[in-house]
Amino acid sequence: MKINTEHIRESVREFSFSEPPESFPVLAELAAKGDCCFKGAVQVVIKAIREFDHYRVQGNVTVPVQLICSRCLSGFDYLISSDFVIFFSEGSVAKEDEDEVELGELDLVSSVFSGTEIDLMPEISEQIILDIPIKPLCSETCRGLCPSCGSDLNKATCDCVIEPKQSKFSILKNFKVS
Numbered sequence: 001m002k003i004n005t006e007h008i009r010e011s012v013r014e015f016s017f018s019e020p021p022e023s024f025p026v027l028a029e030l031a032a033k034g035d036c037c038f039k040g041a042v043q044v045v046i047k048a049i050r051e052f053d054h055y056r057v058q059g060n061v062t063v064p065v066q067l068i069c070s071r072c073l074s075g076f077d078y079l080i081s082s083d084f085v086i087f088f089s090e091g092s093v094a095k096e097d098e099d100e101v102e103l104g105e106l107d108l109v110s111s112v113f114s115g116t117e118i119d120l121m122p123e124i125s126e127q128i129i130l131d132i133p134i135k136p137l138c139s140e141t142c143r144g145l146c147p148s149c150g151s152d153l154n155k156a157t158c159d160c161v162i163e164p165k166q167s168k169f170s171i172l173k174n175f176k177v178s
């Protein structure tokens with residue numbers, strides 16, 4: 001997933017890539033830990049152009065995954081899809097103040113490259129990781145598991161009566177002096 005800067009002039013060039021998730025070290029690590037299960041190839045479509053002293057790479061990355069719902073613990077399919085703009089400047093070290101600006105749905109990221117090739121893999125895997133939900137939900141209305149018997153309340157109902165926990169205060173309230 002590299003672009004040769006010699007091919008990018010002042011006109012926009014389009015590139016598309018398809019790469020198995022295992023080729024990205026960070027994603028392979030996530031999958032190994034069981035945090036995220038990748039179900040297909042990472043697809044990247046970008047437009048690249050030379051602007052002033054940098055290259056502007058704008059595009060979209062998608063990858064199908066299976067996530068575990070944080071409420072009902074069942075697996076569900078999810079499509080990670082992220083739009084990004086990355087500015088690549090020539091240099092060997094990252095700028096001290098990494099100016100990352102979030103503009104709504106679009107992430108603006110600055111990065112560096114050296115030589116005549118821009119390797120997109122590190123930034124692309126970063127984009128994917130940022131798009132993985134921290135608390136995945138199979139549906140906004142997921143009813144989760146019964147805290148008492150563990151039934152999946154999306155599929156079944158149970159007869160458990162969930163008593164609200166007695167607080168110290170409510171115990172005091174019922175305390176009678178005899």
Ligand SMILES: [Zn+2]
Nearest residue numbers: 069072138142
């Ligand atoms: Zn759920």
Ligand SMILES: [Zn+2]
Nearest residue numbers: 146149158160
């Ligand atoms: Zn129950």
